[in-house]
Amino acid sequence: MADIIIVGAGAAGLMASIVAGRAGHSVILLEQNTKIGKKILVSGNGKCNITNRYIQTNRFHGHNPDFIEKVLQGYGFETVEPFFTSIGLEFTEGKDGKMFPLSLQASSVVELLEYEAKRIGVQILCDAAVTALAKNTDTFTVETRQGTYSSHKLILASGSPAAPQLGGSNSGYAFATKMGHTLIPRHPSLVQLCSEESWVKNCAGVKVAGVATLYANGEQITEKKGDLLFTTYGISGLAILDLSREVSTRLASFDYCELSLDLMPAFSKERLSNLLLDRIKSNSEKPIILWLQGVLHKKLIPVIVEQSKCKAKAESDLDRKEINKLVHTIKHLKLTISETKGFEGAEVSTGGINTEEVNPLTMESNLVPNLYFAGEILDVDGDRGGFNFHFAWVSGMRAGIRN
Secondary structure (H helix, E strand, O other), X not given: OEEEEXXXXXXXXHHHHHHHHHOOOOEEEXXXXXXXXXXXXXXXXXXXXXXXXXXXXXXXXXXXXXXXXXXXOOOOHHHHHHHHHHOOOOEEEOHHHEEEXXXXXXXXXXXXXXXXXXXXXXXXXXXXXXXEEEEEOOEEEEEEOOEXXXXXXXXXXXXXXXXXXXXXXXXXXXXXXXXXXXXXXXOEXXXXXXXXXXXXXXXXXXXXXXXXXXXXXXXXXXXXXXXXXXXXXEEEOHHHHHHHHHHHHHHHOOOOEEEEEEOOOOOOHHHHHHHHHHHOOOOOOXXXXXXXXXXXXXXXXXXXXXXXXXXXXXXXXXXXXXXXXXXXXXXOEEEEEOEEOHHHHOOEEOOEEOHHHEOOOOOEEOOOOOEEEOHHHEOOEEOOOOHHHHHHHHHHHHHHXXX
16 A cells, blocks of 8 residues: 555646655556646647746636645745756756756656656556545545555545646546536637638738737627737737636636737827828829838738728728728737637636635645645646746645655
């Protein structure tokens, strides 16, 4: 019998296994995939944004902010960095405090974590999906494809339904609810958005640095700045990922969601109007579509002209009124959103185990003694930029160190 069984060899599970193993506990780490750390390997375009230098509670989300604050207290960047240094990994800092392995290879993170876990005696079993789980008095019994195992303590770090192609599933929730825990509704987050408007297909591949503002039922909800990437199904890009959490929850409530896109945020309306007015040659018959190519990507121009209801056909037809129509649309291009790309396209999930039922200092269940949770299975999700991994490392540390 092991002291601890950990279900899920992702970021949280690996961290918990190493912390617990270093404390002298016998640990079995179960992973349903054929390899450990699959989400880590693909994160950050293969570079792995491990954490962020600037950890603040407002970069994390859930229905119980007090829980998040208590988990993070004393467990900021200055706690995570020494751990990774201890396993031989050095950091390099990117934009906005994003921290990456100095090698810029996610594989470095996984391989060093795996080596350290095995070095201290953690038994790692892959292709070991849990098929049944039970607790009898003070013993947990876990049935897997590889066999049946038992332990005094159990840590569920089995993730969320996000990215099922990488092993994301609802399995951990099923076991937790069977033992009495409740769930906060889960929705895709950090995910691309879909639109039924036909014009986006014609703009597929166009990428601009812009600002996206989300409106739900006509009410302004949030605004994000960054890349906007038009696709055949709708829109993606960093700004879109950053506001997708709000879109997912609003769509789940059957709200009407619309984006207002500023395609040229570096220009105020006045400056952009003056720029366009100064470009007009009164005797030019240059088609308006061609004339605008000096300012905009040509795939976007037909959409701008149509939405603006600009009546000018040629450069000589333009006046301040028509220019103002164009400028307004360039700064407020409308795009209705019908759905997201779902969990298949999502990096993380909102919702999860109700954190009011979990001790934030130990990660132990308040309902089932010796049952612990770590990582994305909990109702905590973070912003893009290393925050989700940070919560995984920290909750894994807390779960492992208290055992």
